[in-house]
Amino acid sequence: MNGRSERELADLLRAAIAGDERAYARFLEGVSTHIRAYLRRKITHGGVDAxxxxxxxxxxxxxxxxxWMPDAAVMPWVYAIARFKLIDAFRRRGRRVEIDVDDIAESYAQPEAETVSERDIGRALEGLAPGQRSVVAAISVEGRSVEETARRFGMNEAAVRVALHRGLAAIARRFGRD
Incomplete structure (x- = not known):
């Protein structure tokens, strides 16, 4: 950006702050061009819409x-705002890549249905301590969350997680799956 553009944009923003709506419209139009160019340089992959x-x-x-301080340069202030908004956009996007399942469905074999009888479940749970048995059954069999299970048994969530982990480890050891 040349010095004239910087001065011109600063003058337009000063006029806009003083109440000149036309100057404000020209400022926003001029600055948006610079912001778009800045973002095109910064966004190198998909996932964030410039x-x-x-x-x-x-x-x-x-x-x-x-x-904005009227005696300061305007573009460093604008670029700082754009940078923070870009960071926010990347944070919202997260570190995930989204793929439509229909695009890849044919490439995966269908899983075979596993059936477990109530007798098998009872056998797996029978060797556990009563507290572990209750927690493992609530989460793994009934499908309750850790939070629900903690409330149900009057435990804190960390204790529920420990009981679940130990219970599942005991079942794995019992059936030879260390």
């Missing part, structure tokens, strides 16, 4: 325009 980040940045500029 235009969404541009709009979030422009909204943040609008809401925080009173924090």
């Amino acid at each position: 235009e969404d980040v541009v709009q979030e940045t422009l909204l943040a500029i609008h809401l925080k325009r009173h924090t």
